[in-house]
Amino acid sequence: MVTVTDVLPSSPLLQEPGAVAGPPGSPDAAVAWHYGDPFGEQRAAAQRVAIVDRSHRFVLTITGRERLSWLHTISSQAVADLADGRSAENLDLDLNGRVLNHFVLTDLGGRVWIDTEGERGQELLDFLRKMVFWADAQPEAAPGHAMLSLLGPRVPDLADVLGVEALPDVYGAVRLGDHDGFLRRMPWPTEDSYDLIVPRAELAGWWSRLTAAGAEPAGLWTYEALRVAALRPRIGIDTDDRTIPHEARWIGDIAERGAVHLNKGCYRGQETVARVQNLGKPPRHLVLLHLDGSADERPAAGDPVTAGGRAVGRLGTVIDHHELGPIALALVKRTVPADTQLLAGPMAAAIDPDSVLADDEPQAGRQAVERLRGR
Template sequence: MSEFVRTTPSPLLTSTGAVPNPDDSPDAGVAWHYGDPLREQRHAERSAAIVDRSHRFVLSIAGSERLTWLHTISSQHVADLPDGASAENLSLDLNGRVEHHFVLTDLGETTWVDTEPGTGPDLLAFLQKMVFWAKAEPRPAPDMAVLSLLGPDVRRPRLLGALGIPELPDVYGAVPLPGGGFLRTMPWPGEHAWDLVVPRDRLSHWWATLTEAGAAPAGTWAFEALRVVALRPRLGLDTDERTIPHEVRWIGGIGEHGAVHLNKGCYRGQETVARVHNLGKPPRHLVLLHLDGSADTRPEPGDAVTADGRAVGHLGTVIDHHELGPIALALVKRTVPADTPLVVGGTAAAIDPDSVPRHDEVQPGRAAVDRLRGR
C-alpha cells in the first residue's frame, strides 16, 4: 500500500453538510459525503453531482519536447497527442510493475498531469530526474485543483451554460474554461463523467456556480462507489508492489481507454508487458467481490482473500453501493474459479462472475510459435 500524504484541507469542507474523510484515508482533506452518501450516488448515476477531488496532486510540463520526451519514459502513446486531448498513462519499474498512474491533458502548449496525492511528489521527482537534455520542464502546480462532474444531466443546457461552454468534448477531449483551467471528458467512473482542472482560488466559485445550476454535492464515497462498479483500479488501494498492468485492466491505447499502448517504442518495463501479452497470462486479476452485509465487521483494504483457509489474493477498495450493498475490488489468483466460496477479514465474499476477465484468447507469440511448429 502506498503512503498517504496529508494534504491541506479543502476550502469546500465548509460547505453545508460536508463530512470530511477520516484522517487516515487516502482522500483526507476533502468531503467524504454530505449526509446521505447513497442518495449522492444516485445523483451521480441518474442526474448530476459534483465531487471535490482537490486533494489530487497536479503538475505541469512545459517545453517544446514535453510530449515526445514523456512518450519515451511512460507506457502510453502520447508523442503526437493533439492539443485539447487527454490520456491515461503509467510509469513502470524495470520489471514492469506499476509505480504511478496518472491522467494527462495537453492544452495550450502545456501538459497538465494529475495523480494520487500519496504518489504525486514521487512522480514529480522521477520526471524531473529523467529530463536530461530534453526541452521539458516538469513543475508542481499547487495552484490548480480537480473537481469532478458526474451524471447525464450535466449535458443539459442549464449546466452547460454554467460551465460557459457550448458543448462537451468527446472522451478524453478537453476544452478551456472561462477564468482559466479546462474541462475534460473521462470514460469513468460512470458513463457520464467530466473533470474540471481549475485554479485553486476559483474552487469555491465553480462549486457555487455548478451547485446553483443543479449539480448536487457528493463526496468521495459516491465517486469511489461508481469507480468500484466500473472495475477501475486505484493505485495503492487496489494495487501492490507486485502489480503489473495486465492484472488490473490498464492495457490498451487511448482509444481503448487504457494506459498501456502495446505497439509503441521502448520504455521502462516494456519487456514484461510484451512478454505477458505475447506469451503468458497475468498471475492475478482484478475482480468485483460481493461482501456479506450481515457480518458484524467489515473487512479492510489489504486483508487477505482466502479460499479453504488458503490465501488467494488481497482486498482493495471496500465501499457500500446504493444498489449492490457492500462490495470491494480484489486482486485474486487467476486460477481461482469464479464460484469459489471466499472469506476476507472474517466476512464471506463471492466473486461477481461478470467481473472476471477472459484469458482464453491465444497470445500472438504463442500463435506464431504454433505456426512455426505446424500446429
C-alpha cells in the same frame, strides 16, 4: 507513510454544510467523504448531476517543445502525437514492469496537465525531473490548481455556467470560456464523467456557481462506489507493489480506454508487458466481489482473500454501493474459478462472474513457439 494531508492542504470545501471528512489517516482525509446522505448522493450522480471535491489530487504541468515526445519515451501510453485538447491515461512502471504510478494527462495550449494520487504526486514529479536530461521539457508542480468532478447525465445543463459551447467527447478537453482552467471528459466512473481543473483559490466560487445551477453535492464515497462498480482500480489501494498492468485492466491504447499501448517504442518495464502479452498470463486479475454485509467486522484494503483457508488474493477498495450493497475490488489468482466460495477478511465474498475477463485467446508469441517446435 506520507499521506495526502502531508502534501496538500485540507480542502476549503470541508466547510460546506453537512460535509464529513474522509476517514483520518486515509488518502481521502483532506476532502468530504459525504454530505449526510451517501446513497442519495450516489443516486444524484447516476441519475441527475453531482459535484465531487477531488482537490486532493496532485496536479503538475509539463511545458516545452518536446514535452509529448519526451513523455512518450518514458511512460506506457503512446502520446507523442496527442492532439491539442486531448487526454490519455498513462503508467509509470519500474524495471520489472510493476506499476508505480497511474496518471491522467491532458495537452492543452502548449502545456501538459497531469493529475495523480496526492501522496504519490511528488514521487512522480521527482521521476519526471530526473528523466529530462537534454529534452526541451520542464515538469513543475501546480499546487495552485485543483480538481472538481461532475457526474451524471444532466451535466450538459451546466454548459452555460462552465462557459463552454459544447461538452467534449471522451478524453477531450475544452477551456472554461474566459476563466482559468479546463473541462475534461473521462470514460469512468460513469458514462457521464467530467473533471474540472481550476485555480485552487477559486474552488469555493466554482462550487457555489455549479451547485446554484443544479449540481448536487456528493462526497468521495459516491465517486469511489461508482468507480468500484465500473471496475476501475486505484493505484496503491487496489494494487500492491507486485501489480503489473495486465492484472489491473490497464492494457490498451487511448481508443481502447487503456493506459498501456502495446505497439510503441521502448520504455521502462516494457519487457514484462510484452512477455505477458505474447507468452504468458498474468498471475492475478482484478475482479468485483459482492460481500456479505451481515458480518460485524468490515475488511480493509490489503486484507487477504481466502478460499478454504488458503490465500488466493488481495482485497482492494471496500465500499457500499446504493444498488449493489457492499462490494469490493480484489486481485485474485487467475486460476480461481468464479464460483469459488471466498472470504474477504471476516466476510463471505463471491466473485461477480460478469467481472471476469475471458483470457483464452491464443497468444501470438506462444503460437510462434509452438510452430517452431512443429506442433
